[in-house]
Amino acid sequence: MPTALYRLLLSLALLLPLGAQAGDALEFTRAGASEQVRLLEHWSASPTAERRAFLDALQQGRIGADGDKNPYVQQAGQWQPLTEANSDDNPRVLRLNNRLRGLLNTALASHALSDENAGARLDAARTLQRNAPPALLPVLEQRFAQEGDDAVHDALALALANLQLASPEAATRLKAVRLLGETGEPQAKTRLQSLLDGDEADPAVRKAAETSLAQVERKLFIGELLGQAFSGLSLGSILLLAALGLAITFGLLGVINMAHGEMLMLGAYSTYLVQIGFQRLAPEYLALYPLAALPVAFLVTAAIGMALERTVIRHLYGRPLETLLATWGISLILIQLVRVIFGAQNVEVANPAWLSGGWQVLPNLVLPWNRIVIIGFALFVVALTWLLLNRTRLGLNVRAVTQNRNMAACCGVPTGKVDMLAFGLGSGIAGLGGVALSQIGNVGPDLGQGYIIDSFLVVVLGGVGQLAGSISAAFGLGVLNKILEPQIGAVLGKILILALIILFIQKRPQGLFALRGRVID
Amino acid sequence: MQRRQLIKALTLSASLVTMGMSWSIQAAETIKVGILHSLSGTMAISETSLKDMALMTIDEINAKGGVLGKQLEPVVVDPASNWPLFAERGRQLLTQDKVAVTFGCWTSVSRKSVLPVYEELNGLLFYPVQYEGEELSANVFYTGAAPNQQAIPAVEYLLSEDGGAAKRFFLLGTDYVYPRTTNKILRAFLISKGVAEKDIEEVYTPFGHSDYQTIVANIKKFSAGGKTAVVSTINGDSNVPFYKELANQGLDATDVPVVAFSVGEEELRGIDTKPLVGHLAAWNYFQSVENPVNTEFVKKWKAYATTKGLPNADKAVTNDPMEATYVGIHMWAQAVEKAGTTDVDKVRQALYGQTFAAPSGYTLTMEKNHHLHKPVMIGEVQEDGQFSVVWQTEGPLRAQPWSPYIPGNDQKPDYAVVGN
Numbered sequence: 001m002p003t004a005l006y007r008l009l010l011s012l013a014l015l016l017p018l019g020a021q022a023g024d025a026l027e028f029t030r031a032g033a034s035e036q037v038r039l040l041e042h043w044s045a046s047p048t049a050e051r052r053a054f055l056d057a058l059q060q061g062r063i064g065a066d067g068d069k070n071p072y073v074q075q076a077g078q079w080q081p082l083t084e085a086n087s088d089d090n091p092r093v094l095r096l097n098n099r100l101r102g103l104l105n106t107a108l109a110s111h112a113l114s115d116e117n118a119g120a121r122l123d124a125a126r127t128l129q130r131n132a133p134p135a136l137l138p139v140l141e142q143r144f145a146q147e148g149d150d151a152v153h154d155a156l157a158l159a160l161a162n163l164q165l166a167s168p169e170a171a172t173r174l175k176a177v178r179l180l181g182e183t184g185e186p187q188a189k190t191r192l193q194s195l196l197d198g199d200e201a202d203p204a205v206r207k208a209a210e211t212s213l214a215q216v217e218r219k220l221f222i223g224e225l226l227g228q229a230f231s232g233l234s235l236g237s238i239l240l241l242a243a244l245g246l247a248i249t250f251g252l253l254g255v256i257n258m259a260h261g262e263m264l265m266l267g268a269y270s271t272y273l274v275q276i277g278f279q280r281l282a283p284e285y286l287a288l289y290p291l292a293a294l295p296v297a298f299l300v301t302a303a304i305g306m307a308l309e310r311t312v313i314r315h316l317y318g319r320p321l322e323t324l325l326a327t328w329g330i331s332l333i334l335i336q337l338v339r340v341i342f343g344a345q346n347v348e349v350a351n352p353a354w355l356s357g358g359w360q361v362l363p364n365l366v367l368p369w370n371r372i373v374i375i376g377f378a379l380f381v382v383a384l385t386w387l388l389l390n391r392t393r394l395g396l397n398v399r400a401v402t403q404n405r406n407m408a409a410c411c412g413v414p415t416g417k418v419d420m421l422a423f424g425l426g427s428g429i430a431g432l433g434g435v436a437l438s439q440i441g442n443v444g445p446d447l448g449q450g451y452i453i454d455s456f457l458v459v460v461l462g463g464v465g466q467l468a469g470s471i472s473a474a475f476g477l478g479v480l481n482k483i484l485e486p487q488i489g490a491v492l493g494k495i496l497i498l499a500l501i502i503l504f505i506q507k508r509p510q511g512l513f514a515l516r517g518r519v520i521d
Numbered sequence: 522m523q524r525r526q527l528i529k530a531l532t533l534s535a536s537l538v539t540m541g542m543s544w545s546i547q548a549a550e551t552i553k554v555g556i557l558h559s560l561s562g563t564m565a566i567s568e569t570s571l572k573d574m575a576l577m578t579i580d581e582i583n584a585k586g587g588v589l590g591k592q593l594e595p596v597v598v599d600p601a602s603n604w605p606l607f608a609e610r611g612r613q614l615l616t617q618d619k620v621a622v623t624f625g626c627w628t629s630v631s632r633k634s635v636l637p638v639y640e641e642l643n644g645l646l647f648y649p650v651q652y653e654g655e656e657l658s659a660n661v662f663y664t665g666a667a668p669n670q671q672a673i674p675a676v677e678y679l680l681s682e683d684g685g686a687a688k689r690f691f692l693l694g695t696d697y698v699y700p701r702t703t704n705k706i707l708r709a710f711l712i713s714k715g716v717a718e719k720d721i722e723e724v725y726t727p728f729g730h731s732d733y734q735t736i737v738a739n740i741k742k743f744s745a746g747g748k749t750a751v752v753s754t755i756n757g758d759s760n761v762p763f764y765k766e767l768a769n770q771g772l773d774a775t776d777v778p779v780v781a782f783s784v785g786e787e788e789l790r791g792i793d794t795k796p797l798v799g800h801l802a803a804w805n806y807f808q809s810v811e812n813p814v815n816t817e818f819v820k821k822w823k824a825y826a827t828t829k830g831l832p833n834a835d836k837a838v839t840n841d842p843m844e845a846t847y848v849g850i851h852m853w854a855q856a857v858e859k860a861g862t863t864d865v866d867k868v869r870q871a872l873y874g875q876t877f878a879a880p881s882g883y884t885l886t887m888e889k890n891h892h893l894h895k896p897v898m899i900g901e902v903q904e905d906g907q908f909s910v911v912w913q914t915e916g917p918l919r920a921q922p923w924s925p926y927i928p929g930n931d932q933k934p935d936y937a938v939v940g941n
Binding site: 130235343351 | 560561562563565566569572682683684685696697724725726727729730731732734735736739741742745746747758761762765766768769770771774775776778790792796799801830832882901903904911
């Protein structure tokens, strides 16, 4: 059987390097904590090709030890002894602490510098830029001399430059200092700064260090600025998604909808249910559950919204105070209902892999995927809402009814049905917002309570009845919040923003964008 | 003078009435036990399991014949993460339900809210959570850690070689009394260890805060200036967005470890822990601690969660405050047996010197200063949401409710002063 033979050979080939390094493994599992530290430091300064498989396994948590501290490796769920000696008790995974894990990363990177794949070498060189200890200098110099790939060569040069700052020769230091000016690494700033603060005697090096420091600082500043702008946009997009449904139910229909937050919450719980459904029925497509949750959340919340409108809210048109109380009561009922069904505790809505992690744009700027996707999604929902309101018959009817109910009714617009559909639309959009919120925050019965005030702020600030107003208010508030927060802290920032809004509303009660003309009552 | 006498007379008669009432409780079939934990709102994530743990412990005691031959009857109320409501519910427990003892509270602000009620009505409260100290009420027994049993050892660990030899500290917390006081103590401690003022940054967020973008970006920036550790006193469900943001922005525990004082196994249930491996928590107990008492304890809890159909029962975990609740209820039961009555003043005396073999693997003693001797453990988050202990003290430490790092505390007595 050629396949069986092939498999055997393959597994042997996999085991061989580990077998060859049984000595290292034994040494490591037998060692005490401080001894392990020394071993890893020693290994990273003198990498050998055979040891790499062991280090990889160690990092992946596949190395174990039994009661007598004999090493084992886990292959496909099975423990394989790495040495002749083994005892009867079950091996247990070797736990590492942070310090060992950090040293292991360095050791792995120094071993990966001789990888065949240029990409792996580049990653390793980048890791070493951050955390190479001085002992690695000879290894880096050797690899630097041998490296053929340009990108890796440059990365190694930088990693070397960090260590060469301490070189006794001024010329080497000068070169290193100049090279560091090219990077945008936050660590480069600290290194240059400490060089300048230290006893650097050579005036040329000092001068170069000052220039490089200024260069690095400028790059860091750009990264910071972009980061701030991004987080402002991200917060804005979240506010927008939270408020957009309310822009319709309150903005267009004029219902002071205190139950709006609960529509967000129901949208988030729909996401949770869809996630559970995928886990049970189609675990292989689990990663796609947020997409499937969108229509579900929209339909569920729209249906609930329409039911509410028909049963409660339509009897209260034109009586804002009663509407306020009634919708507030509805919101309490919905919260309690969810609490009874799902429990008071938050439920776990996990980010699928494609919404986890981030995109490293600059050395000091990582944009998380979930936030990028949510910004895009917010824009998509805005476009959808705009199209619905401005390019469909339903939208035309909604606008007609909101501008002049009696006249619209005279022209044959079924105002009751339009009210119901418009309220359903607003609730459904809130449901979509809930799907997005479930990806960044907690999903619990009180989710909506945290957003209701912000939502009203956005709608009122933007100008009631204006989609464009809500959009600019949401992004404006988001960016303003993120500009204030680093200066005065999250708590004071929030207070200041509320105070500013009060002042603004005093000056301009109609909001940023106001409807003009006779139609407004 | 006259008025004062009148008040005295009134209080006396009122206390006579209460005494009469407490006598009538004893005459009843059961002993009522109050449970005062938030079952909704931002703290529900942490407190709900304490309520269930208390119920389990009460079942356990009842199965063994109860206390003084009577069954314990739990009275559960929900103060809904609303601090003034804690005082109201506490008063209700003491005056309407007439409970003999109350187990409850998580946040210090909720404890501060019920404290005047318990002191006024001479109730008995067991508080199961680590806190900032600076308090020693005769009506409260603190079964969680004082600062020297959690915060200080944790920071000492971060300063040590094994903990990464941190040079800079980012103190991040929710904006209320516990984080503020703890950070005040920690700041004084760090400065006494030679850390410069500019290397300590203190940041607070409101309860229920969910946008940690700026803060995580600031931590990154701060950490460029030298080996940094984050000391997190974030409470409640804000931890979920905080850790999510940390992971998404690629801040690893090997670069910047976060040591949390209010995050245990229960809080990690709602998060994907793979990106969090290596972050730390300091407690006096972890579910992963290996000893026969704990094995039994965890087994009992899992069985209880399954039979009671608690949400996510298949993933039920134990944590430090749950252990402290368990220990507290047992100690109270022992003290009542010793005193032969549930009378608060007698039980208080009987509690001093009470010992209990706790799941942490140590026999804990209740000291006259109303705190337990506790061992300190530092655990690293593992992929399965459990902690592996990377450091622990030799044995239980005596609590110092009045931290020596706050000026003026050396004047304060290390025992409870009964009656104000």
